[in-house]
Amino acid sequence: MALRTxxxxxxxxxxxxxxxxxxxxxxxxxxxxxxxxxxxxxNCGLFDVSHMARLKIAGPDDSQFIDSLITNDxxxxxxxxxxxxxxxxxxxxxxxxxxxxxxxxxxxxxVNASNREKIIDWLARHQSGFDVVVTDMTFExxxxxxxxxxxxxxxxxxxxxxxxxxxxxxxIKTSIDFSPALVSRTGYTGxxxxxxxxxxxxxxxxxEALIASGAHAAGLGCRDTxxxxxxxxxxxxxxxxxxxxxxxxxxxxxxLDNRHFPGSxxxxxxxxxxxxxxxxxxxxxxxxxxxxxxxxxxxGADVGEVTSGxxxxxxxxxxxxxxxGVELATxxxxxxxDIRGTGVDxxxxxxxxxxxx
Amino acid sequence: MNQSxxxxxxxxxxxxxxxxxxxxxxxxxAVKQLTDLVYIDxxxxxxxxxxxxxxxxxxxxxxxxDLYAPLSGEVIAVNDALxxxxxxxxxxPFGKGWMIKIKVxxxxxxxxxxxxxxxxxxxxxxxx
Numbered sequence: 001m002a003l004r005t006x007x008x009x010x011x012x013x014x015x016x017x018x019x020x021x022x023x024x025x026x027x028x029x030x031x032x033x034x035x036x037x038x039x040x041x042x043n044c045g046l047f048d049v050s051h052m053a054r055l056k057i058a059g060p061d062d063s064q065f066i067d068s069l070i071t072n073d074x075x076x077x078x079x080x081x082x083x084x085x086x087x088x089x090x091x092x093x094x095x096x097x098x099x100x101x102x103x104x105x106x107x108x109x110x111v112n113a114s115n116r117e118k119i120i121d122w123l124a125r126h127q128s129g130f131d132v133v134v135t136d137m138t139f140e141x142x143x144x145x146x147x148x149x150x151x152x153x154x155x156x157x158x159x160x161x162x163x164x165x166x167x168x169x170x171x172i173k174t175s176i177d178f179s180p181a182l183v184s185r186t187g188y189t190g191x192x193x194x195x196x197x198x199x200x201x202x203x204x205x206x207x208e209a210l211i212a213s214g215a216h217a218a219g220l221g222c223r224d225t226x227x228x229x230x231x232x233x234x235x236x237x238x239x240x241x242x243x244x245x246x247x248x249x250x251x252x253x254x255x256l257d258n259r260h261f262p263g264s265x266x267x268x269x270x271x272x273x274x275x276x277x278x279x280x281x282x283x284x285x286x287x288x289x290x291x292x293x294x295x296x297x298x299x300g301a302d303v304g305e306v307t308s309g310x311x312x313x314x315x316x317x318x319x320x321x322x323x324x325g326v327e328l329a330t331x332x333x334x335x336x337x338d339i340r341g342t343g344v345d346x347x348x349x350x351x352x353x354x355x356x357x
Numbered sequence: 358m359n360q361s362x363x364x365x366x367x368x369x370x371x372x373x374x375x376x377x378x379x380x381x382x383x384x385x386x387a388v389k390q391l392t393d394l395v396y397i398d399x400x401x402x403x404x405x406x407x408x409x410x411x412x413x414x415x416x417x418x419x420x421x422x423d424l425y426a427p428l429s430g431e432v433i434a435v436n437d438a439l440x441x442x443x444x445x446x447x448x449x450p451f452g453k454g455w456m457i458k459i460k461v462x463x464x465x466x467x468x469x470x471x472x473x474x475x476x477x478x479x480x481x482x483x484x485x
Contacts, residue, residue: 028419029392031392032392032393033392033393033418033419034392034393034418221393221418221419225418286396287395287396287416288395288396288416289395289396289416289418289421291421310418311393311395311418318395340421
């Protein structure tokens with residue numbers, strides 16, 4: 001049976017169209033993807049992201065253990081700081097993209113729902129020699145993303161400590177409704193906002209309080225259009241085990257100096273020689289959407305592949321992300337995308353497509 | 358408009374017969390299921406459509422859906438206003454959101470089409 005978040009009944013009662021996502025029954029939309037998208041850009045949207053895996057990592061060797069497995073350097077993080085990173089296999093392919101949170105006493109890793117079991121297994125296989133305990137907190141905690149320009153004003157009154165001054169990619173352990181809660185200034189929409197991790201039995205209280213103060217329920221459908229506009233990769237689309245982080249344009253999260261982790265040597269070579277393919281943003285002519293796996297063409301020849309595409313509600317343009325050969329991956333280059341047999345003009349544009357003002 | 362004179366395919370296209378001509382569109386239920394429409398592809402006037410086969414496609418943010426002709430015939434009019442403004446489909450699917458008008462050449466598929474009550478039951482079953 002599909003997994004359900006603590007807010008499942010609320011979603012169903014409020015018209016949520018439930019779809020399977022990585023084994024979870026999740027709302028793809030309540031009203032329309034476009035309306036929910038605009039609600040996040042202009043006001044405040046609520047996402048139930050309780051399906052994301054949350055792993056607590058604690059013990060005397062916690063920092064060294066995590067450092068030995070990820071591409072970014074987390075050893076210098078201060079308590080309350082958060083860092084984006086990749087986890088790569090021995091060939092440098094991306095196992096997952098994750099967030100690592102450092103606290104006084106422990107670390108937490110937020111992992112994609114689709115990769116939860118794989119990453120737990122990967123951590124277990126590399127744990128010998130490290131004095132550390134990994135605990136999967138996914139089912140006893142819920143996670144709610146509060147995203148949009150009005151997030152601070154809607155969420156702050158419900159949180160015991162001030163959150164307006166929290167910097168991007170930092171978080172605090174505080175409380176909501178007398179229960180422990182972790183509030184971080186993070187998100188996956190390209191908008192200001194927060195993510196809240198709290199006990200599963202408190203999720204609905206927070207959700208309903210935010211809805212009552214004017215936040216809009218937002219489904220996975222607009223989460224995808226929002227992250228696409230913001231140029232953020234999605235695991236399973238832009239990222240997978242045969243793509244390396246440098247080709248994906250995530251070099252900012254790959255620290256190779258004096259560091260060793262699975263795939264680090266191969267990534268060093270890729271960095272030296274330069275990747276063969278690059279992730280690019282495409283702006284297409286017309287209204288038809290370039291879907292995943294559509295071929296990218298140059299003078300009729302196959303030169304790449306679309307990984308995600310949509311109609312951007314904010315820009316009112318058809319956009320896509322794709323991998324193309326590095327020799328063609330230049331801003332302004334005119335290419336085509338094969339949309340069900342028709343070549344549609346596509347220009348390479350700078351990522352992100354949308355940046356908040 | 359009276360929707361009781363419409364017949365439906367299980368794939369949610371409706372047809373309104375007016376003598377040997379017919380207007381074709383998709384139902385309100387279908388439009389509500391699709392949401393976020395971005396594009397529609399309709400055949401040119403003069404083209405032949407075949408009952409049970411695709412005559413175009415409608416695309417939403419989520420997916421592309423084929424449109425199926427309820428009966429066979431020749432396309433005698435296309436709703437160009439709809440191509441320019443898909444909001445007509447959401448606001449008035451049985452009226453201003455019509456898609457094509459055909460001159461029916463073969464109505465042998467008529468028996469396969471659903472009456473309004475049967476179609477309503479079909480939608481009810483599909484939404485559970």
